[in-house]
Amino acid sequence: MEKIAVAENLRAYYFIKSGDKTTSIRAVDNVSLHFFENEVYGIAGESGCGKSTLLKVLFGEIKPPLKLVDGEVVFKLDGEEYRINSMSLDQLKKIRWKYVSYVPQGSMSVLNPVRKIRRIFLDVIEEHTSMSREEAFSRIESYFEALGLPVRVLDSYPHQLSGGMRQRVTIALATVLNPKVIFADEPTTALDVVVQRGVIQLLKKIHKEQKNTLVIVTHDMGVHAHLATRIGVMYAGRLIEEAETHEIFKNPLHPYTRFLINSLPRFGDRSRKEGTPGSPPSLANLPSGCPFHPRCPIADQICMEMEPDLIEVARNHKVACWKVGVER
Numbered sequence: 179m180e181k182i183a184v185a186e187n188l189r190a191y192y193f194i195k196s197g198d199k200t201t202s203i204r205a206v207d208n209v210s211l212h213f214f215e216n217e218v219y220g221i222a223g224e225s226g227c228g229k230s231t232l233l234k235v236l237f238g239e240i241k242p243p244l245k246l247v248d249g250e251v252v253f254k255l256d257g258e259e260y261r262i263n264s265m266s267l268d269q270l271k272k273i274r275w276k277y278v279s280y281v282p283q284g285s286m287s288v289l290n291p292v293r294k295i296r297r298i299f300l301d302v303i304e305e306h307t308s309m310s311r312e313e314a315f316s317r318i319e320s321y322f323e324a325l326g327l328p329v330r331v332l333d334s335y336p337h338q339l340s341g342g343m344r345q346r347v348t349i350a351l352a353t354v355l356n357p358k359v360i361f362a363d364e365p366t367t368a369l370d371v372v373v374q375r376g377v378i379q380l381l382k383k384i385h386k387e388q389k390n391t392l393v394i395v396t397h398d399m400g401v402h403a404h405l406a407t408r409i410g411v412m413y414a415g416r417l418i419e420e421a422e423t424h425e426i427f428k429n430p431l432h433p434y435t436r437f438l439i440n441s442l443p444r445f446g447d448r449s450r451k452e453g454t455p456g457s458p459p460s461l462a463n464l465p466s467g468c469p470f471h472p473r474c475p476i477a478d479q480i481c482m483e484m485e486p487d488l489i490e491v492a493r494n495h496k497v498a499c500w501k502v503g504v505e506r
């Protein structure tokens with residue numbers, strides 16, 4: 179399988195000024211990963227672990243107070259290399275939508291409230307292709323039909339749609355030009371379970387037909403189980419475990435990953451699920467050693483003192499934990 183994007187040693191911090199003091203929030207800290215062509219890569223972890231920030235860095239959307247302190251992201255698109263963190267906004271615009279697209283958290287932010295949906299699609303197609311207006315209209319309608327979305331939605335304004343339909347329209351918009359890579363940030367959050375299922379089916383359908391790379395951020399391990407080929411688990415701005423999805427669920431090695439999986443409700447099990455005790459640390463003031471140690475049931479002295487590296491402990495299975503192989 180070919181790699182379509184490689185990120186090395188990413189460090190991205192928010193620098194917050196208050197008086198003459200500047201606090202750095204280390205939202206992404208030394209993250210290296212890659213994505214293959216035609217895979218679904220799931221980024222998991224609780225709220226505040228740095229998932230959305232990582233997605234922004236991967237997409238090249240870095241604005242103050244966020245700053246890329248170290249590392250770079252390289253995409254390989256149609257045989258050309260793109261070092262996106264050193265590209266100008268104009269250069270980035272040329273690859274966005276057509277090659278790399280982004281579904282941000284909250285579907286309203288990308289849908290212009292004063293334009294009908296058809297017009298919003300037309301704007302994107304006209305800006306990024308040389309299609310005639312007629313071709314664009316027919317492309318939009320046939321894409322809606324292919325995705326099983328009602329064509330009448332095209333004549334609505336965003337606020338006239340339900341939250342679930344808006345989210346599906348946002349996903350359709352991000353994929354209408356058949357991009358090679360799609361980044362989706364919490365696409366199912368804040369939707370009820372039935373609507374969530376529709377959004378997951380839509381993402382699956384698009385991925386199956388377009389064979390692009392989908393990178394999906396969600397705290398919901400159930401969504402990852404349904405969609406992802408591989409999963410990277412984030413904690414305190416770091417990648418702490420990465421493996422193929424079936425391996426993560428069958429053999430989770432990091433105690434944090436086990437917590438995430440154990441807190442998933444199981445079919446037919448009505449017992450109350452235990453969440454992970456405690457909450458993630460402040461990224462402005464991390465504990466010493468392994469950042470998970472204050473919440474970890476198996477932490478010992480070394481975990482309090484030294485941070486473990488992310489290492490490959492089995493084929494395609496990486497974990498950052500001192501205790502792996504010592505105690506399960």
Ligand SMILES: Nc1ncnc2c1ncn2[C@@H]1O[C@H](COP(=O)(O)OP(=O)(O)OP(=O)(O)O)[C@@H](O)[C@H]1O
Pocket residue numbers: 192194203205223224225226227228229230231232243397461
């Ligand atoms: N614009 C910002 N300015 C300052 N700090 C920020 C900003 N955006 C995010 N942060 C901080 O960066 C850290 C990581 O946030 P991020 O949104 O990346 O996490 P997340 O895992 O995606 O969580 P969520 O699902 O809640 O968005 C958090 O501590 C958050 O408070």
